[in-house]
Amino acid sequence: MIMPMKMLEENLNKHVALLLKDNRVLEGVLSGYDEYMNMVLDDVQESDEEVTRKLGTVIIRGSNVVRIVPR
Amino acid sequence: MIMPMKMLEENLNKHVALLLKDNRVLEGVLSGYDEYMNMVLDDVQESDEEVTRKLGTVIIRGSNVVRIVPR
Amino acid sequence: MIMPMKMLEENLNKHVALLLKDNRVLEGVLSGYDEYMNMVLDDVQESDEEVTRKLGTVIIRGSNVVRIVPR
């Protein structure tokens, strides 16, 4: 058994891909999170249906997160 | 009487299929969960209306979950 | 006066039909629930607008539930 929050901890400073509720995907290095699944990603590349853009550091509000995939 | 959380516990390390609110289906091995129904799945195969993809390990935010079917 | 949670208790091990917010209907035997209306159903037959499928045991997240009809 691994707790979801523990799984986030194991992915600190590693590449992850976040899917948000609006279908946006953010890929970057997980540099922080809290108990609401608010997250800080570094070196972010964001993709939606139309374009991909480089964003650098991004703070994500946890209520928008669908799933997190370690890369 | 079996509590829903107890049912999740009984499915640890077993195959489950998760239906999410956006109609995405994730099938994989349940390796963790918490009281919000946040979950960790391993060896995930994800399907939406268009495609199926292999994702490996996935952390799912519980607020997106509709139902869980043990396989 | 009968409390809604007491009504669920009285339907343990009996047939119920659950309507979910996405218009899915799950019929099966209520084998568990908790205070959030998370539920465990056995011998489930699920119907949406298009098809009916047999699912066996299903764990439902309570936030998706609209109404429960004892059969």
Next chain:
Amino acid sequence: MIMPMKMLEENLNKHVALLLKDNRVLEGVLSGYDEYMNMVLDDVQESDEEVTRKLGTVIIRGSNVVRIVPR
């Protein structure tokens, strides 16, 4: 001043019409409720845009309720 929960209490064992967020209307006898506005209705007749059906007893999750009209 009458508290909304007190108003529900005064309608116990009386006919009410519930409007839900998906525009479904349930008419029946209010036999129970709790502080989340979860409710138990008996002798329910349910109507949506297309049809009317008889459902007997129904447990409604309070988060779906828009308004209650005593009959």
Next chain:
Amino acid sequence: MIMPMKMLEENLNKHVALLLKDNRVLEGVLSGYDEYMNMVLDDVQESDEEVTRKLGTVIIRGSNVVRIVPR
């Protein structure tokens, strides 16, 4: 400074118009409310895009309320 809940109190037994999230408007006499903005209205006239109907007394679940206008 007047607290929103105090403003509701000042409108007890007076005419108000409630706008709900589904664009329904309920006009009536405010006879009760609680801290969730659940409300009891008397002598209600309800209007949506299509029709106006007389409803008598109505209990409204606060989570559906957008704004309240004293008349």
Next chain:
Amino acid sequence: MIMPMKMLEENLNKHVALLLKDNRVLEGVLSGYDEYMNMVLDDVQESDEEVTRKLGTVIIRGSNVVRIVPR
């Protein structure tokens, strides 16, 4: 650093424009608020895509608020 609630306090008895989630804009004098961002506005002029109307005093449920702009 200024806390958002402190910023509301500084705008008491001043003109503000509220944007709501349904794209409604309410302009008026902020005469009260609470910790949920429920608000009381006086001398309100409300605009949606179609019309502008004068409403006088309005109580707004905070959960509908997107942003507040001091005028």
Next chain:
Amino acid sequence: MIMPMKMLEENLNKHVALLLKDNRVLEGVLSGYDEYMNMVLDDVQESDEEVTRKLGTVIIRGSNVVRIVPR
């Protein structure tokens, strides 16, 4: 590890771009925030699909926030 709230603190008095759930983007100087991610931005320029407008100071309700990008 950097907590998301700590990341906000580090961006006080700096330029940030907020994406809201309705696809609105607000760019400005972060002058305050609280634990709900309610925020105060100064010198705001707001863009939606159609236009860009200057708003000065804006208070944003945190529940509308998707992501924050330090500039």
